Amino acid sequence: MSINTLEKLFILLCSLPQAQVRTNWHGGEPLLAGKDFFSHVLRLQNQFQQKVWLNAIQTNAILVDDEWADFFHNNHFSVGVSVDGSERTHNINRINVAGRGTYKKVMCGVETLRRHNVFPGVICTVTKKTVKCAKEMFMSLVNSGFKDISFNVFYNTASNCEEDIYGLTNQEWLLFLIEIFEAWLALDDPTVRVRELDGALAWTETKSANYCSFKGLCHRWFAVNYTGDIYPCERLGKTILFGNVESLETFQNLEDNPVLLSWKESIGRLPEKCIACDLQSLCYNGCVAHRKLEGGKFSLYTYCESRRAFFDYITQRLGGKEV
Numbered sequence: 001m002s003i004n005t006l007e008k009l010f011i012l013l014c015s016l017p018q019a020q021v022r023t024n025w026h027g028g029e030p031l032l033a034g035k036d037f038f039s040h041v042l043r044l045q046n047q048f049q050q051k052v053w054l055n056a057i058q059t060n061a062i063l064v065d066d067e068w069a070d071f072f073h074n075n076h077f078s079v080g081v082s083v084d085g086s087e088r089t090h091n092i093n094r095i096n097v098a099g100r101g102t103y104k105k106v107m108c109g110v111e112t113l114r115r116h117n118v119f120p121g122v123i124c125t126v127t128k129k130t131v132k133c134a135k136e137m138f139m140s141l142v143n144s145g146f147k148d149i150s151f152n153v154f155y156n157t158a159s160n161c162e163e164d165i166y167g168l169t170n171q172e173w174l175l176f177l178i179e180i181f182e183a184w185l186a187l188d189d190p191t192v193r194v195r196e197l198d199g200a201l202a203w204t205e206t207k208s209a210n211y212c213s214f215k216g217l218c219h220r221w222f223a224v225n226y227t228g229d230i231y232p233c234e235r236l237g238k239t240i241l242f243g244n245v246e247s248l249e250t251f252q253n254l255e256d257n258p259v260l261l262s263w264k265e266s267i268g269r270l271p272e273k274c275i276a277c278d279l280q281s282l283c284y285n286g287c288v289a290h291r292k293l294e295g296g297k298f299s300l301y302t303y304c305e306s307r308r309a310f311f312d313y314i315t316q317r318l319g320g321k322e323v
């Protein structure tokens with residue numbers, strides 16, 4: 001992203017109605033943008049002091065050195081790294097251009113962060129090739145010191161999950177969640193937090209999990225790419241364009257955009273199955289990027305069945321006990 005586009009973006013962010021603005025710096029690999037880029041981000045944030053700026057960054061940690069780690073620590077960045085479980089499971093999918101697994105380099109970056117008192121959370125992507133290794137992945141993340149763990153189900157929006165070589169079926173995802181839940185219970189360590197379990201445990205108190213794909217909050221996120229084009233969440237790809245930071249002067253102009261209004265309306269419409277579902281207020285038809293057309297009319301959450309079954313499993317397993 002050019003400095004000019006970045007500055008336009010901050011003018012737009014300043015016009016948001018809320019006092020607190022959270023930016024998640026994603027790539028590809030966002031550290032490739034370089035230290036000068038992020039120093040300029042901070043200069044802009046200092047310039048616009050009417051907002052409280054929160055920065056989060058999701059990195060593969062390979063480029064993390066002492067200087068980056070210091071930068072994140074001194075500027076209160078919340079750091080997430082991408083580690084797919086154990087060295088064995090990580091290296092199945094995450095290889096470098098020479099075809100070699102990247103686990104050792106990633107964990108070297110993680111250690112550098114920790115030496116500088118930056119304790120990253122982890123996002124672990126689960127694919128068809130790793131879905132049967134739930135306990136191995138979870139325990140390896142715990143044993144390598146992660147306390148804040150999220151699992152991303154791999155779903156290719158462009159293909160049918162039953163046929164995709166990486167995508168998971170409902171049954172695979174359900175069994176994975178159950179195995180993680182049992183491993184987490186057996187671990188009995190309240191300092192270890194798993195996003196997917198927090199979500200499910202909130203249900204048992206009839207609360208909605210604090211995460212967009214449980215709350216119908218997709219419209220609260222925008223993705224801005226390096227050209228300044230604005231889209232919904234990056235999981236949805238680049239098929240729905242709301243505008244560009246160059247042409248939009250205020251957030252209100254973005255909010256009034258007919259493409260955004262019609263998209264918001266379409267994602268809020270629930271299929272009949274959800275309207276009749278007792279989990280509706282705890283689920284909201286799941287992640288918008290993981291929906292597919294049901295009867296040619298409304299899009300239903302692809303992992304509806306596993307979400308429903310996991311809810312039933314947890315409810316029975318706990319039998320009203322608090323965790």
Ligand code: SF4
Pocket residue numbers: 212213217218219221233234235236286287288289290
């Ligand atoms: S596409 Fe999914 S992950 Fe992205 S904001 Fe929407 S609900 Fe959340």
Ligand code: SF4
Pocket residue numbers: 273274275277278279280281283284285286300301303304305307308
């Ligand atoms: S569990 Fe299934 S039917 Fe119920 S609200 Fe979620 S997606 Fe809809």
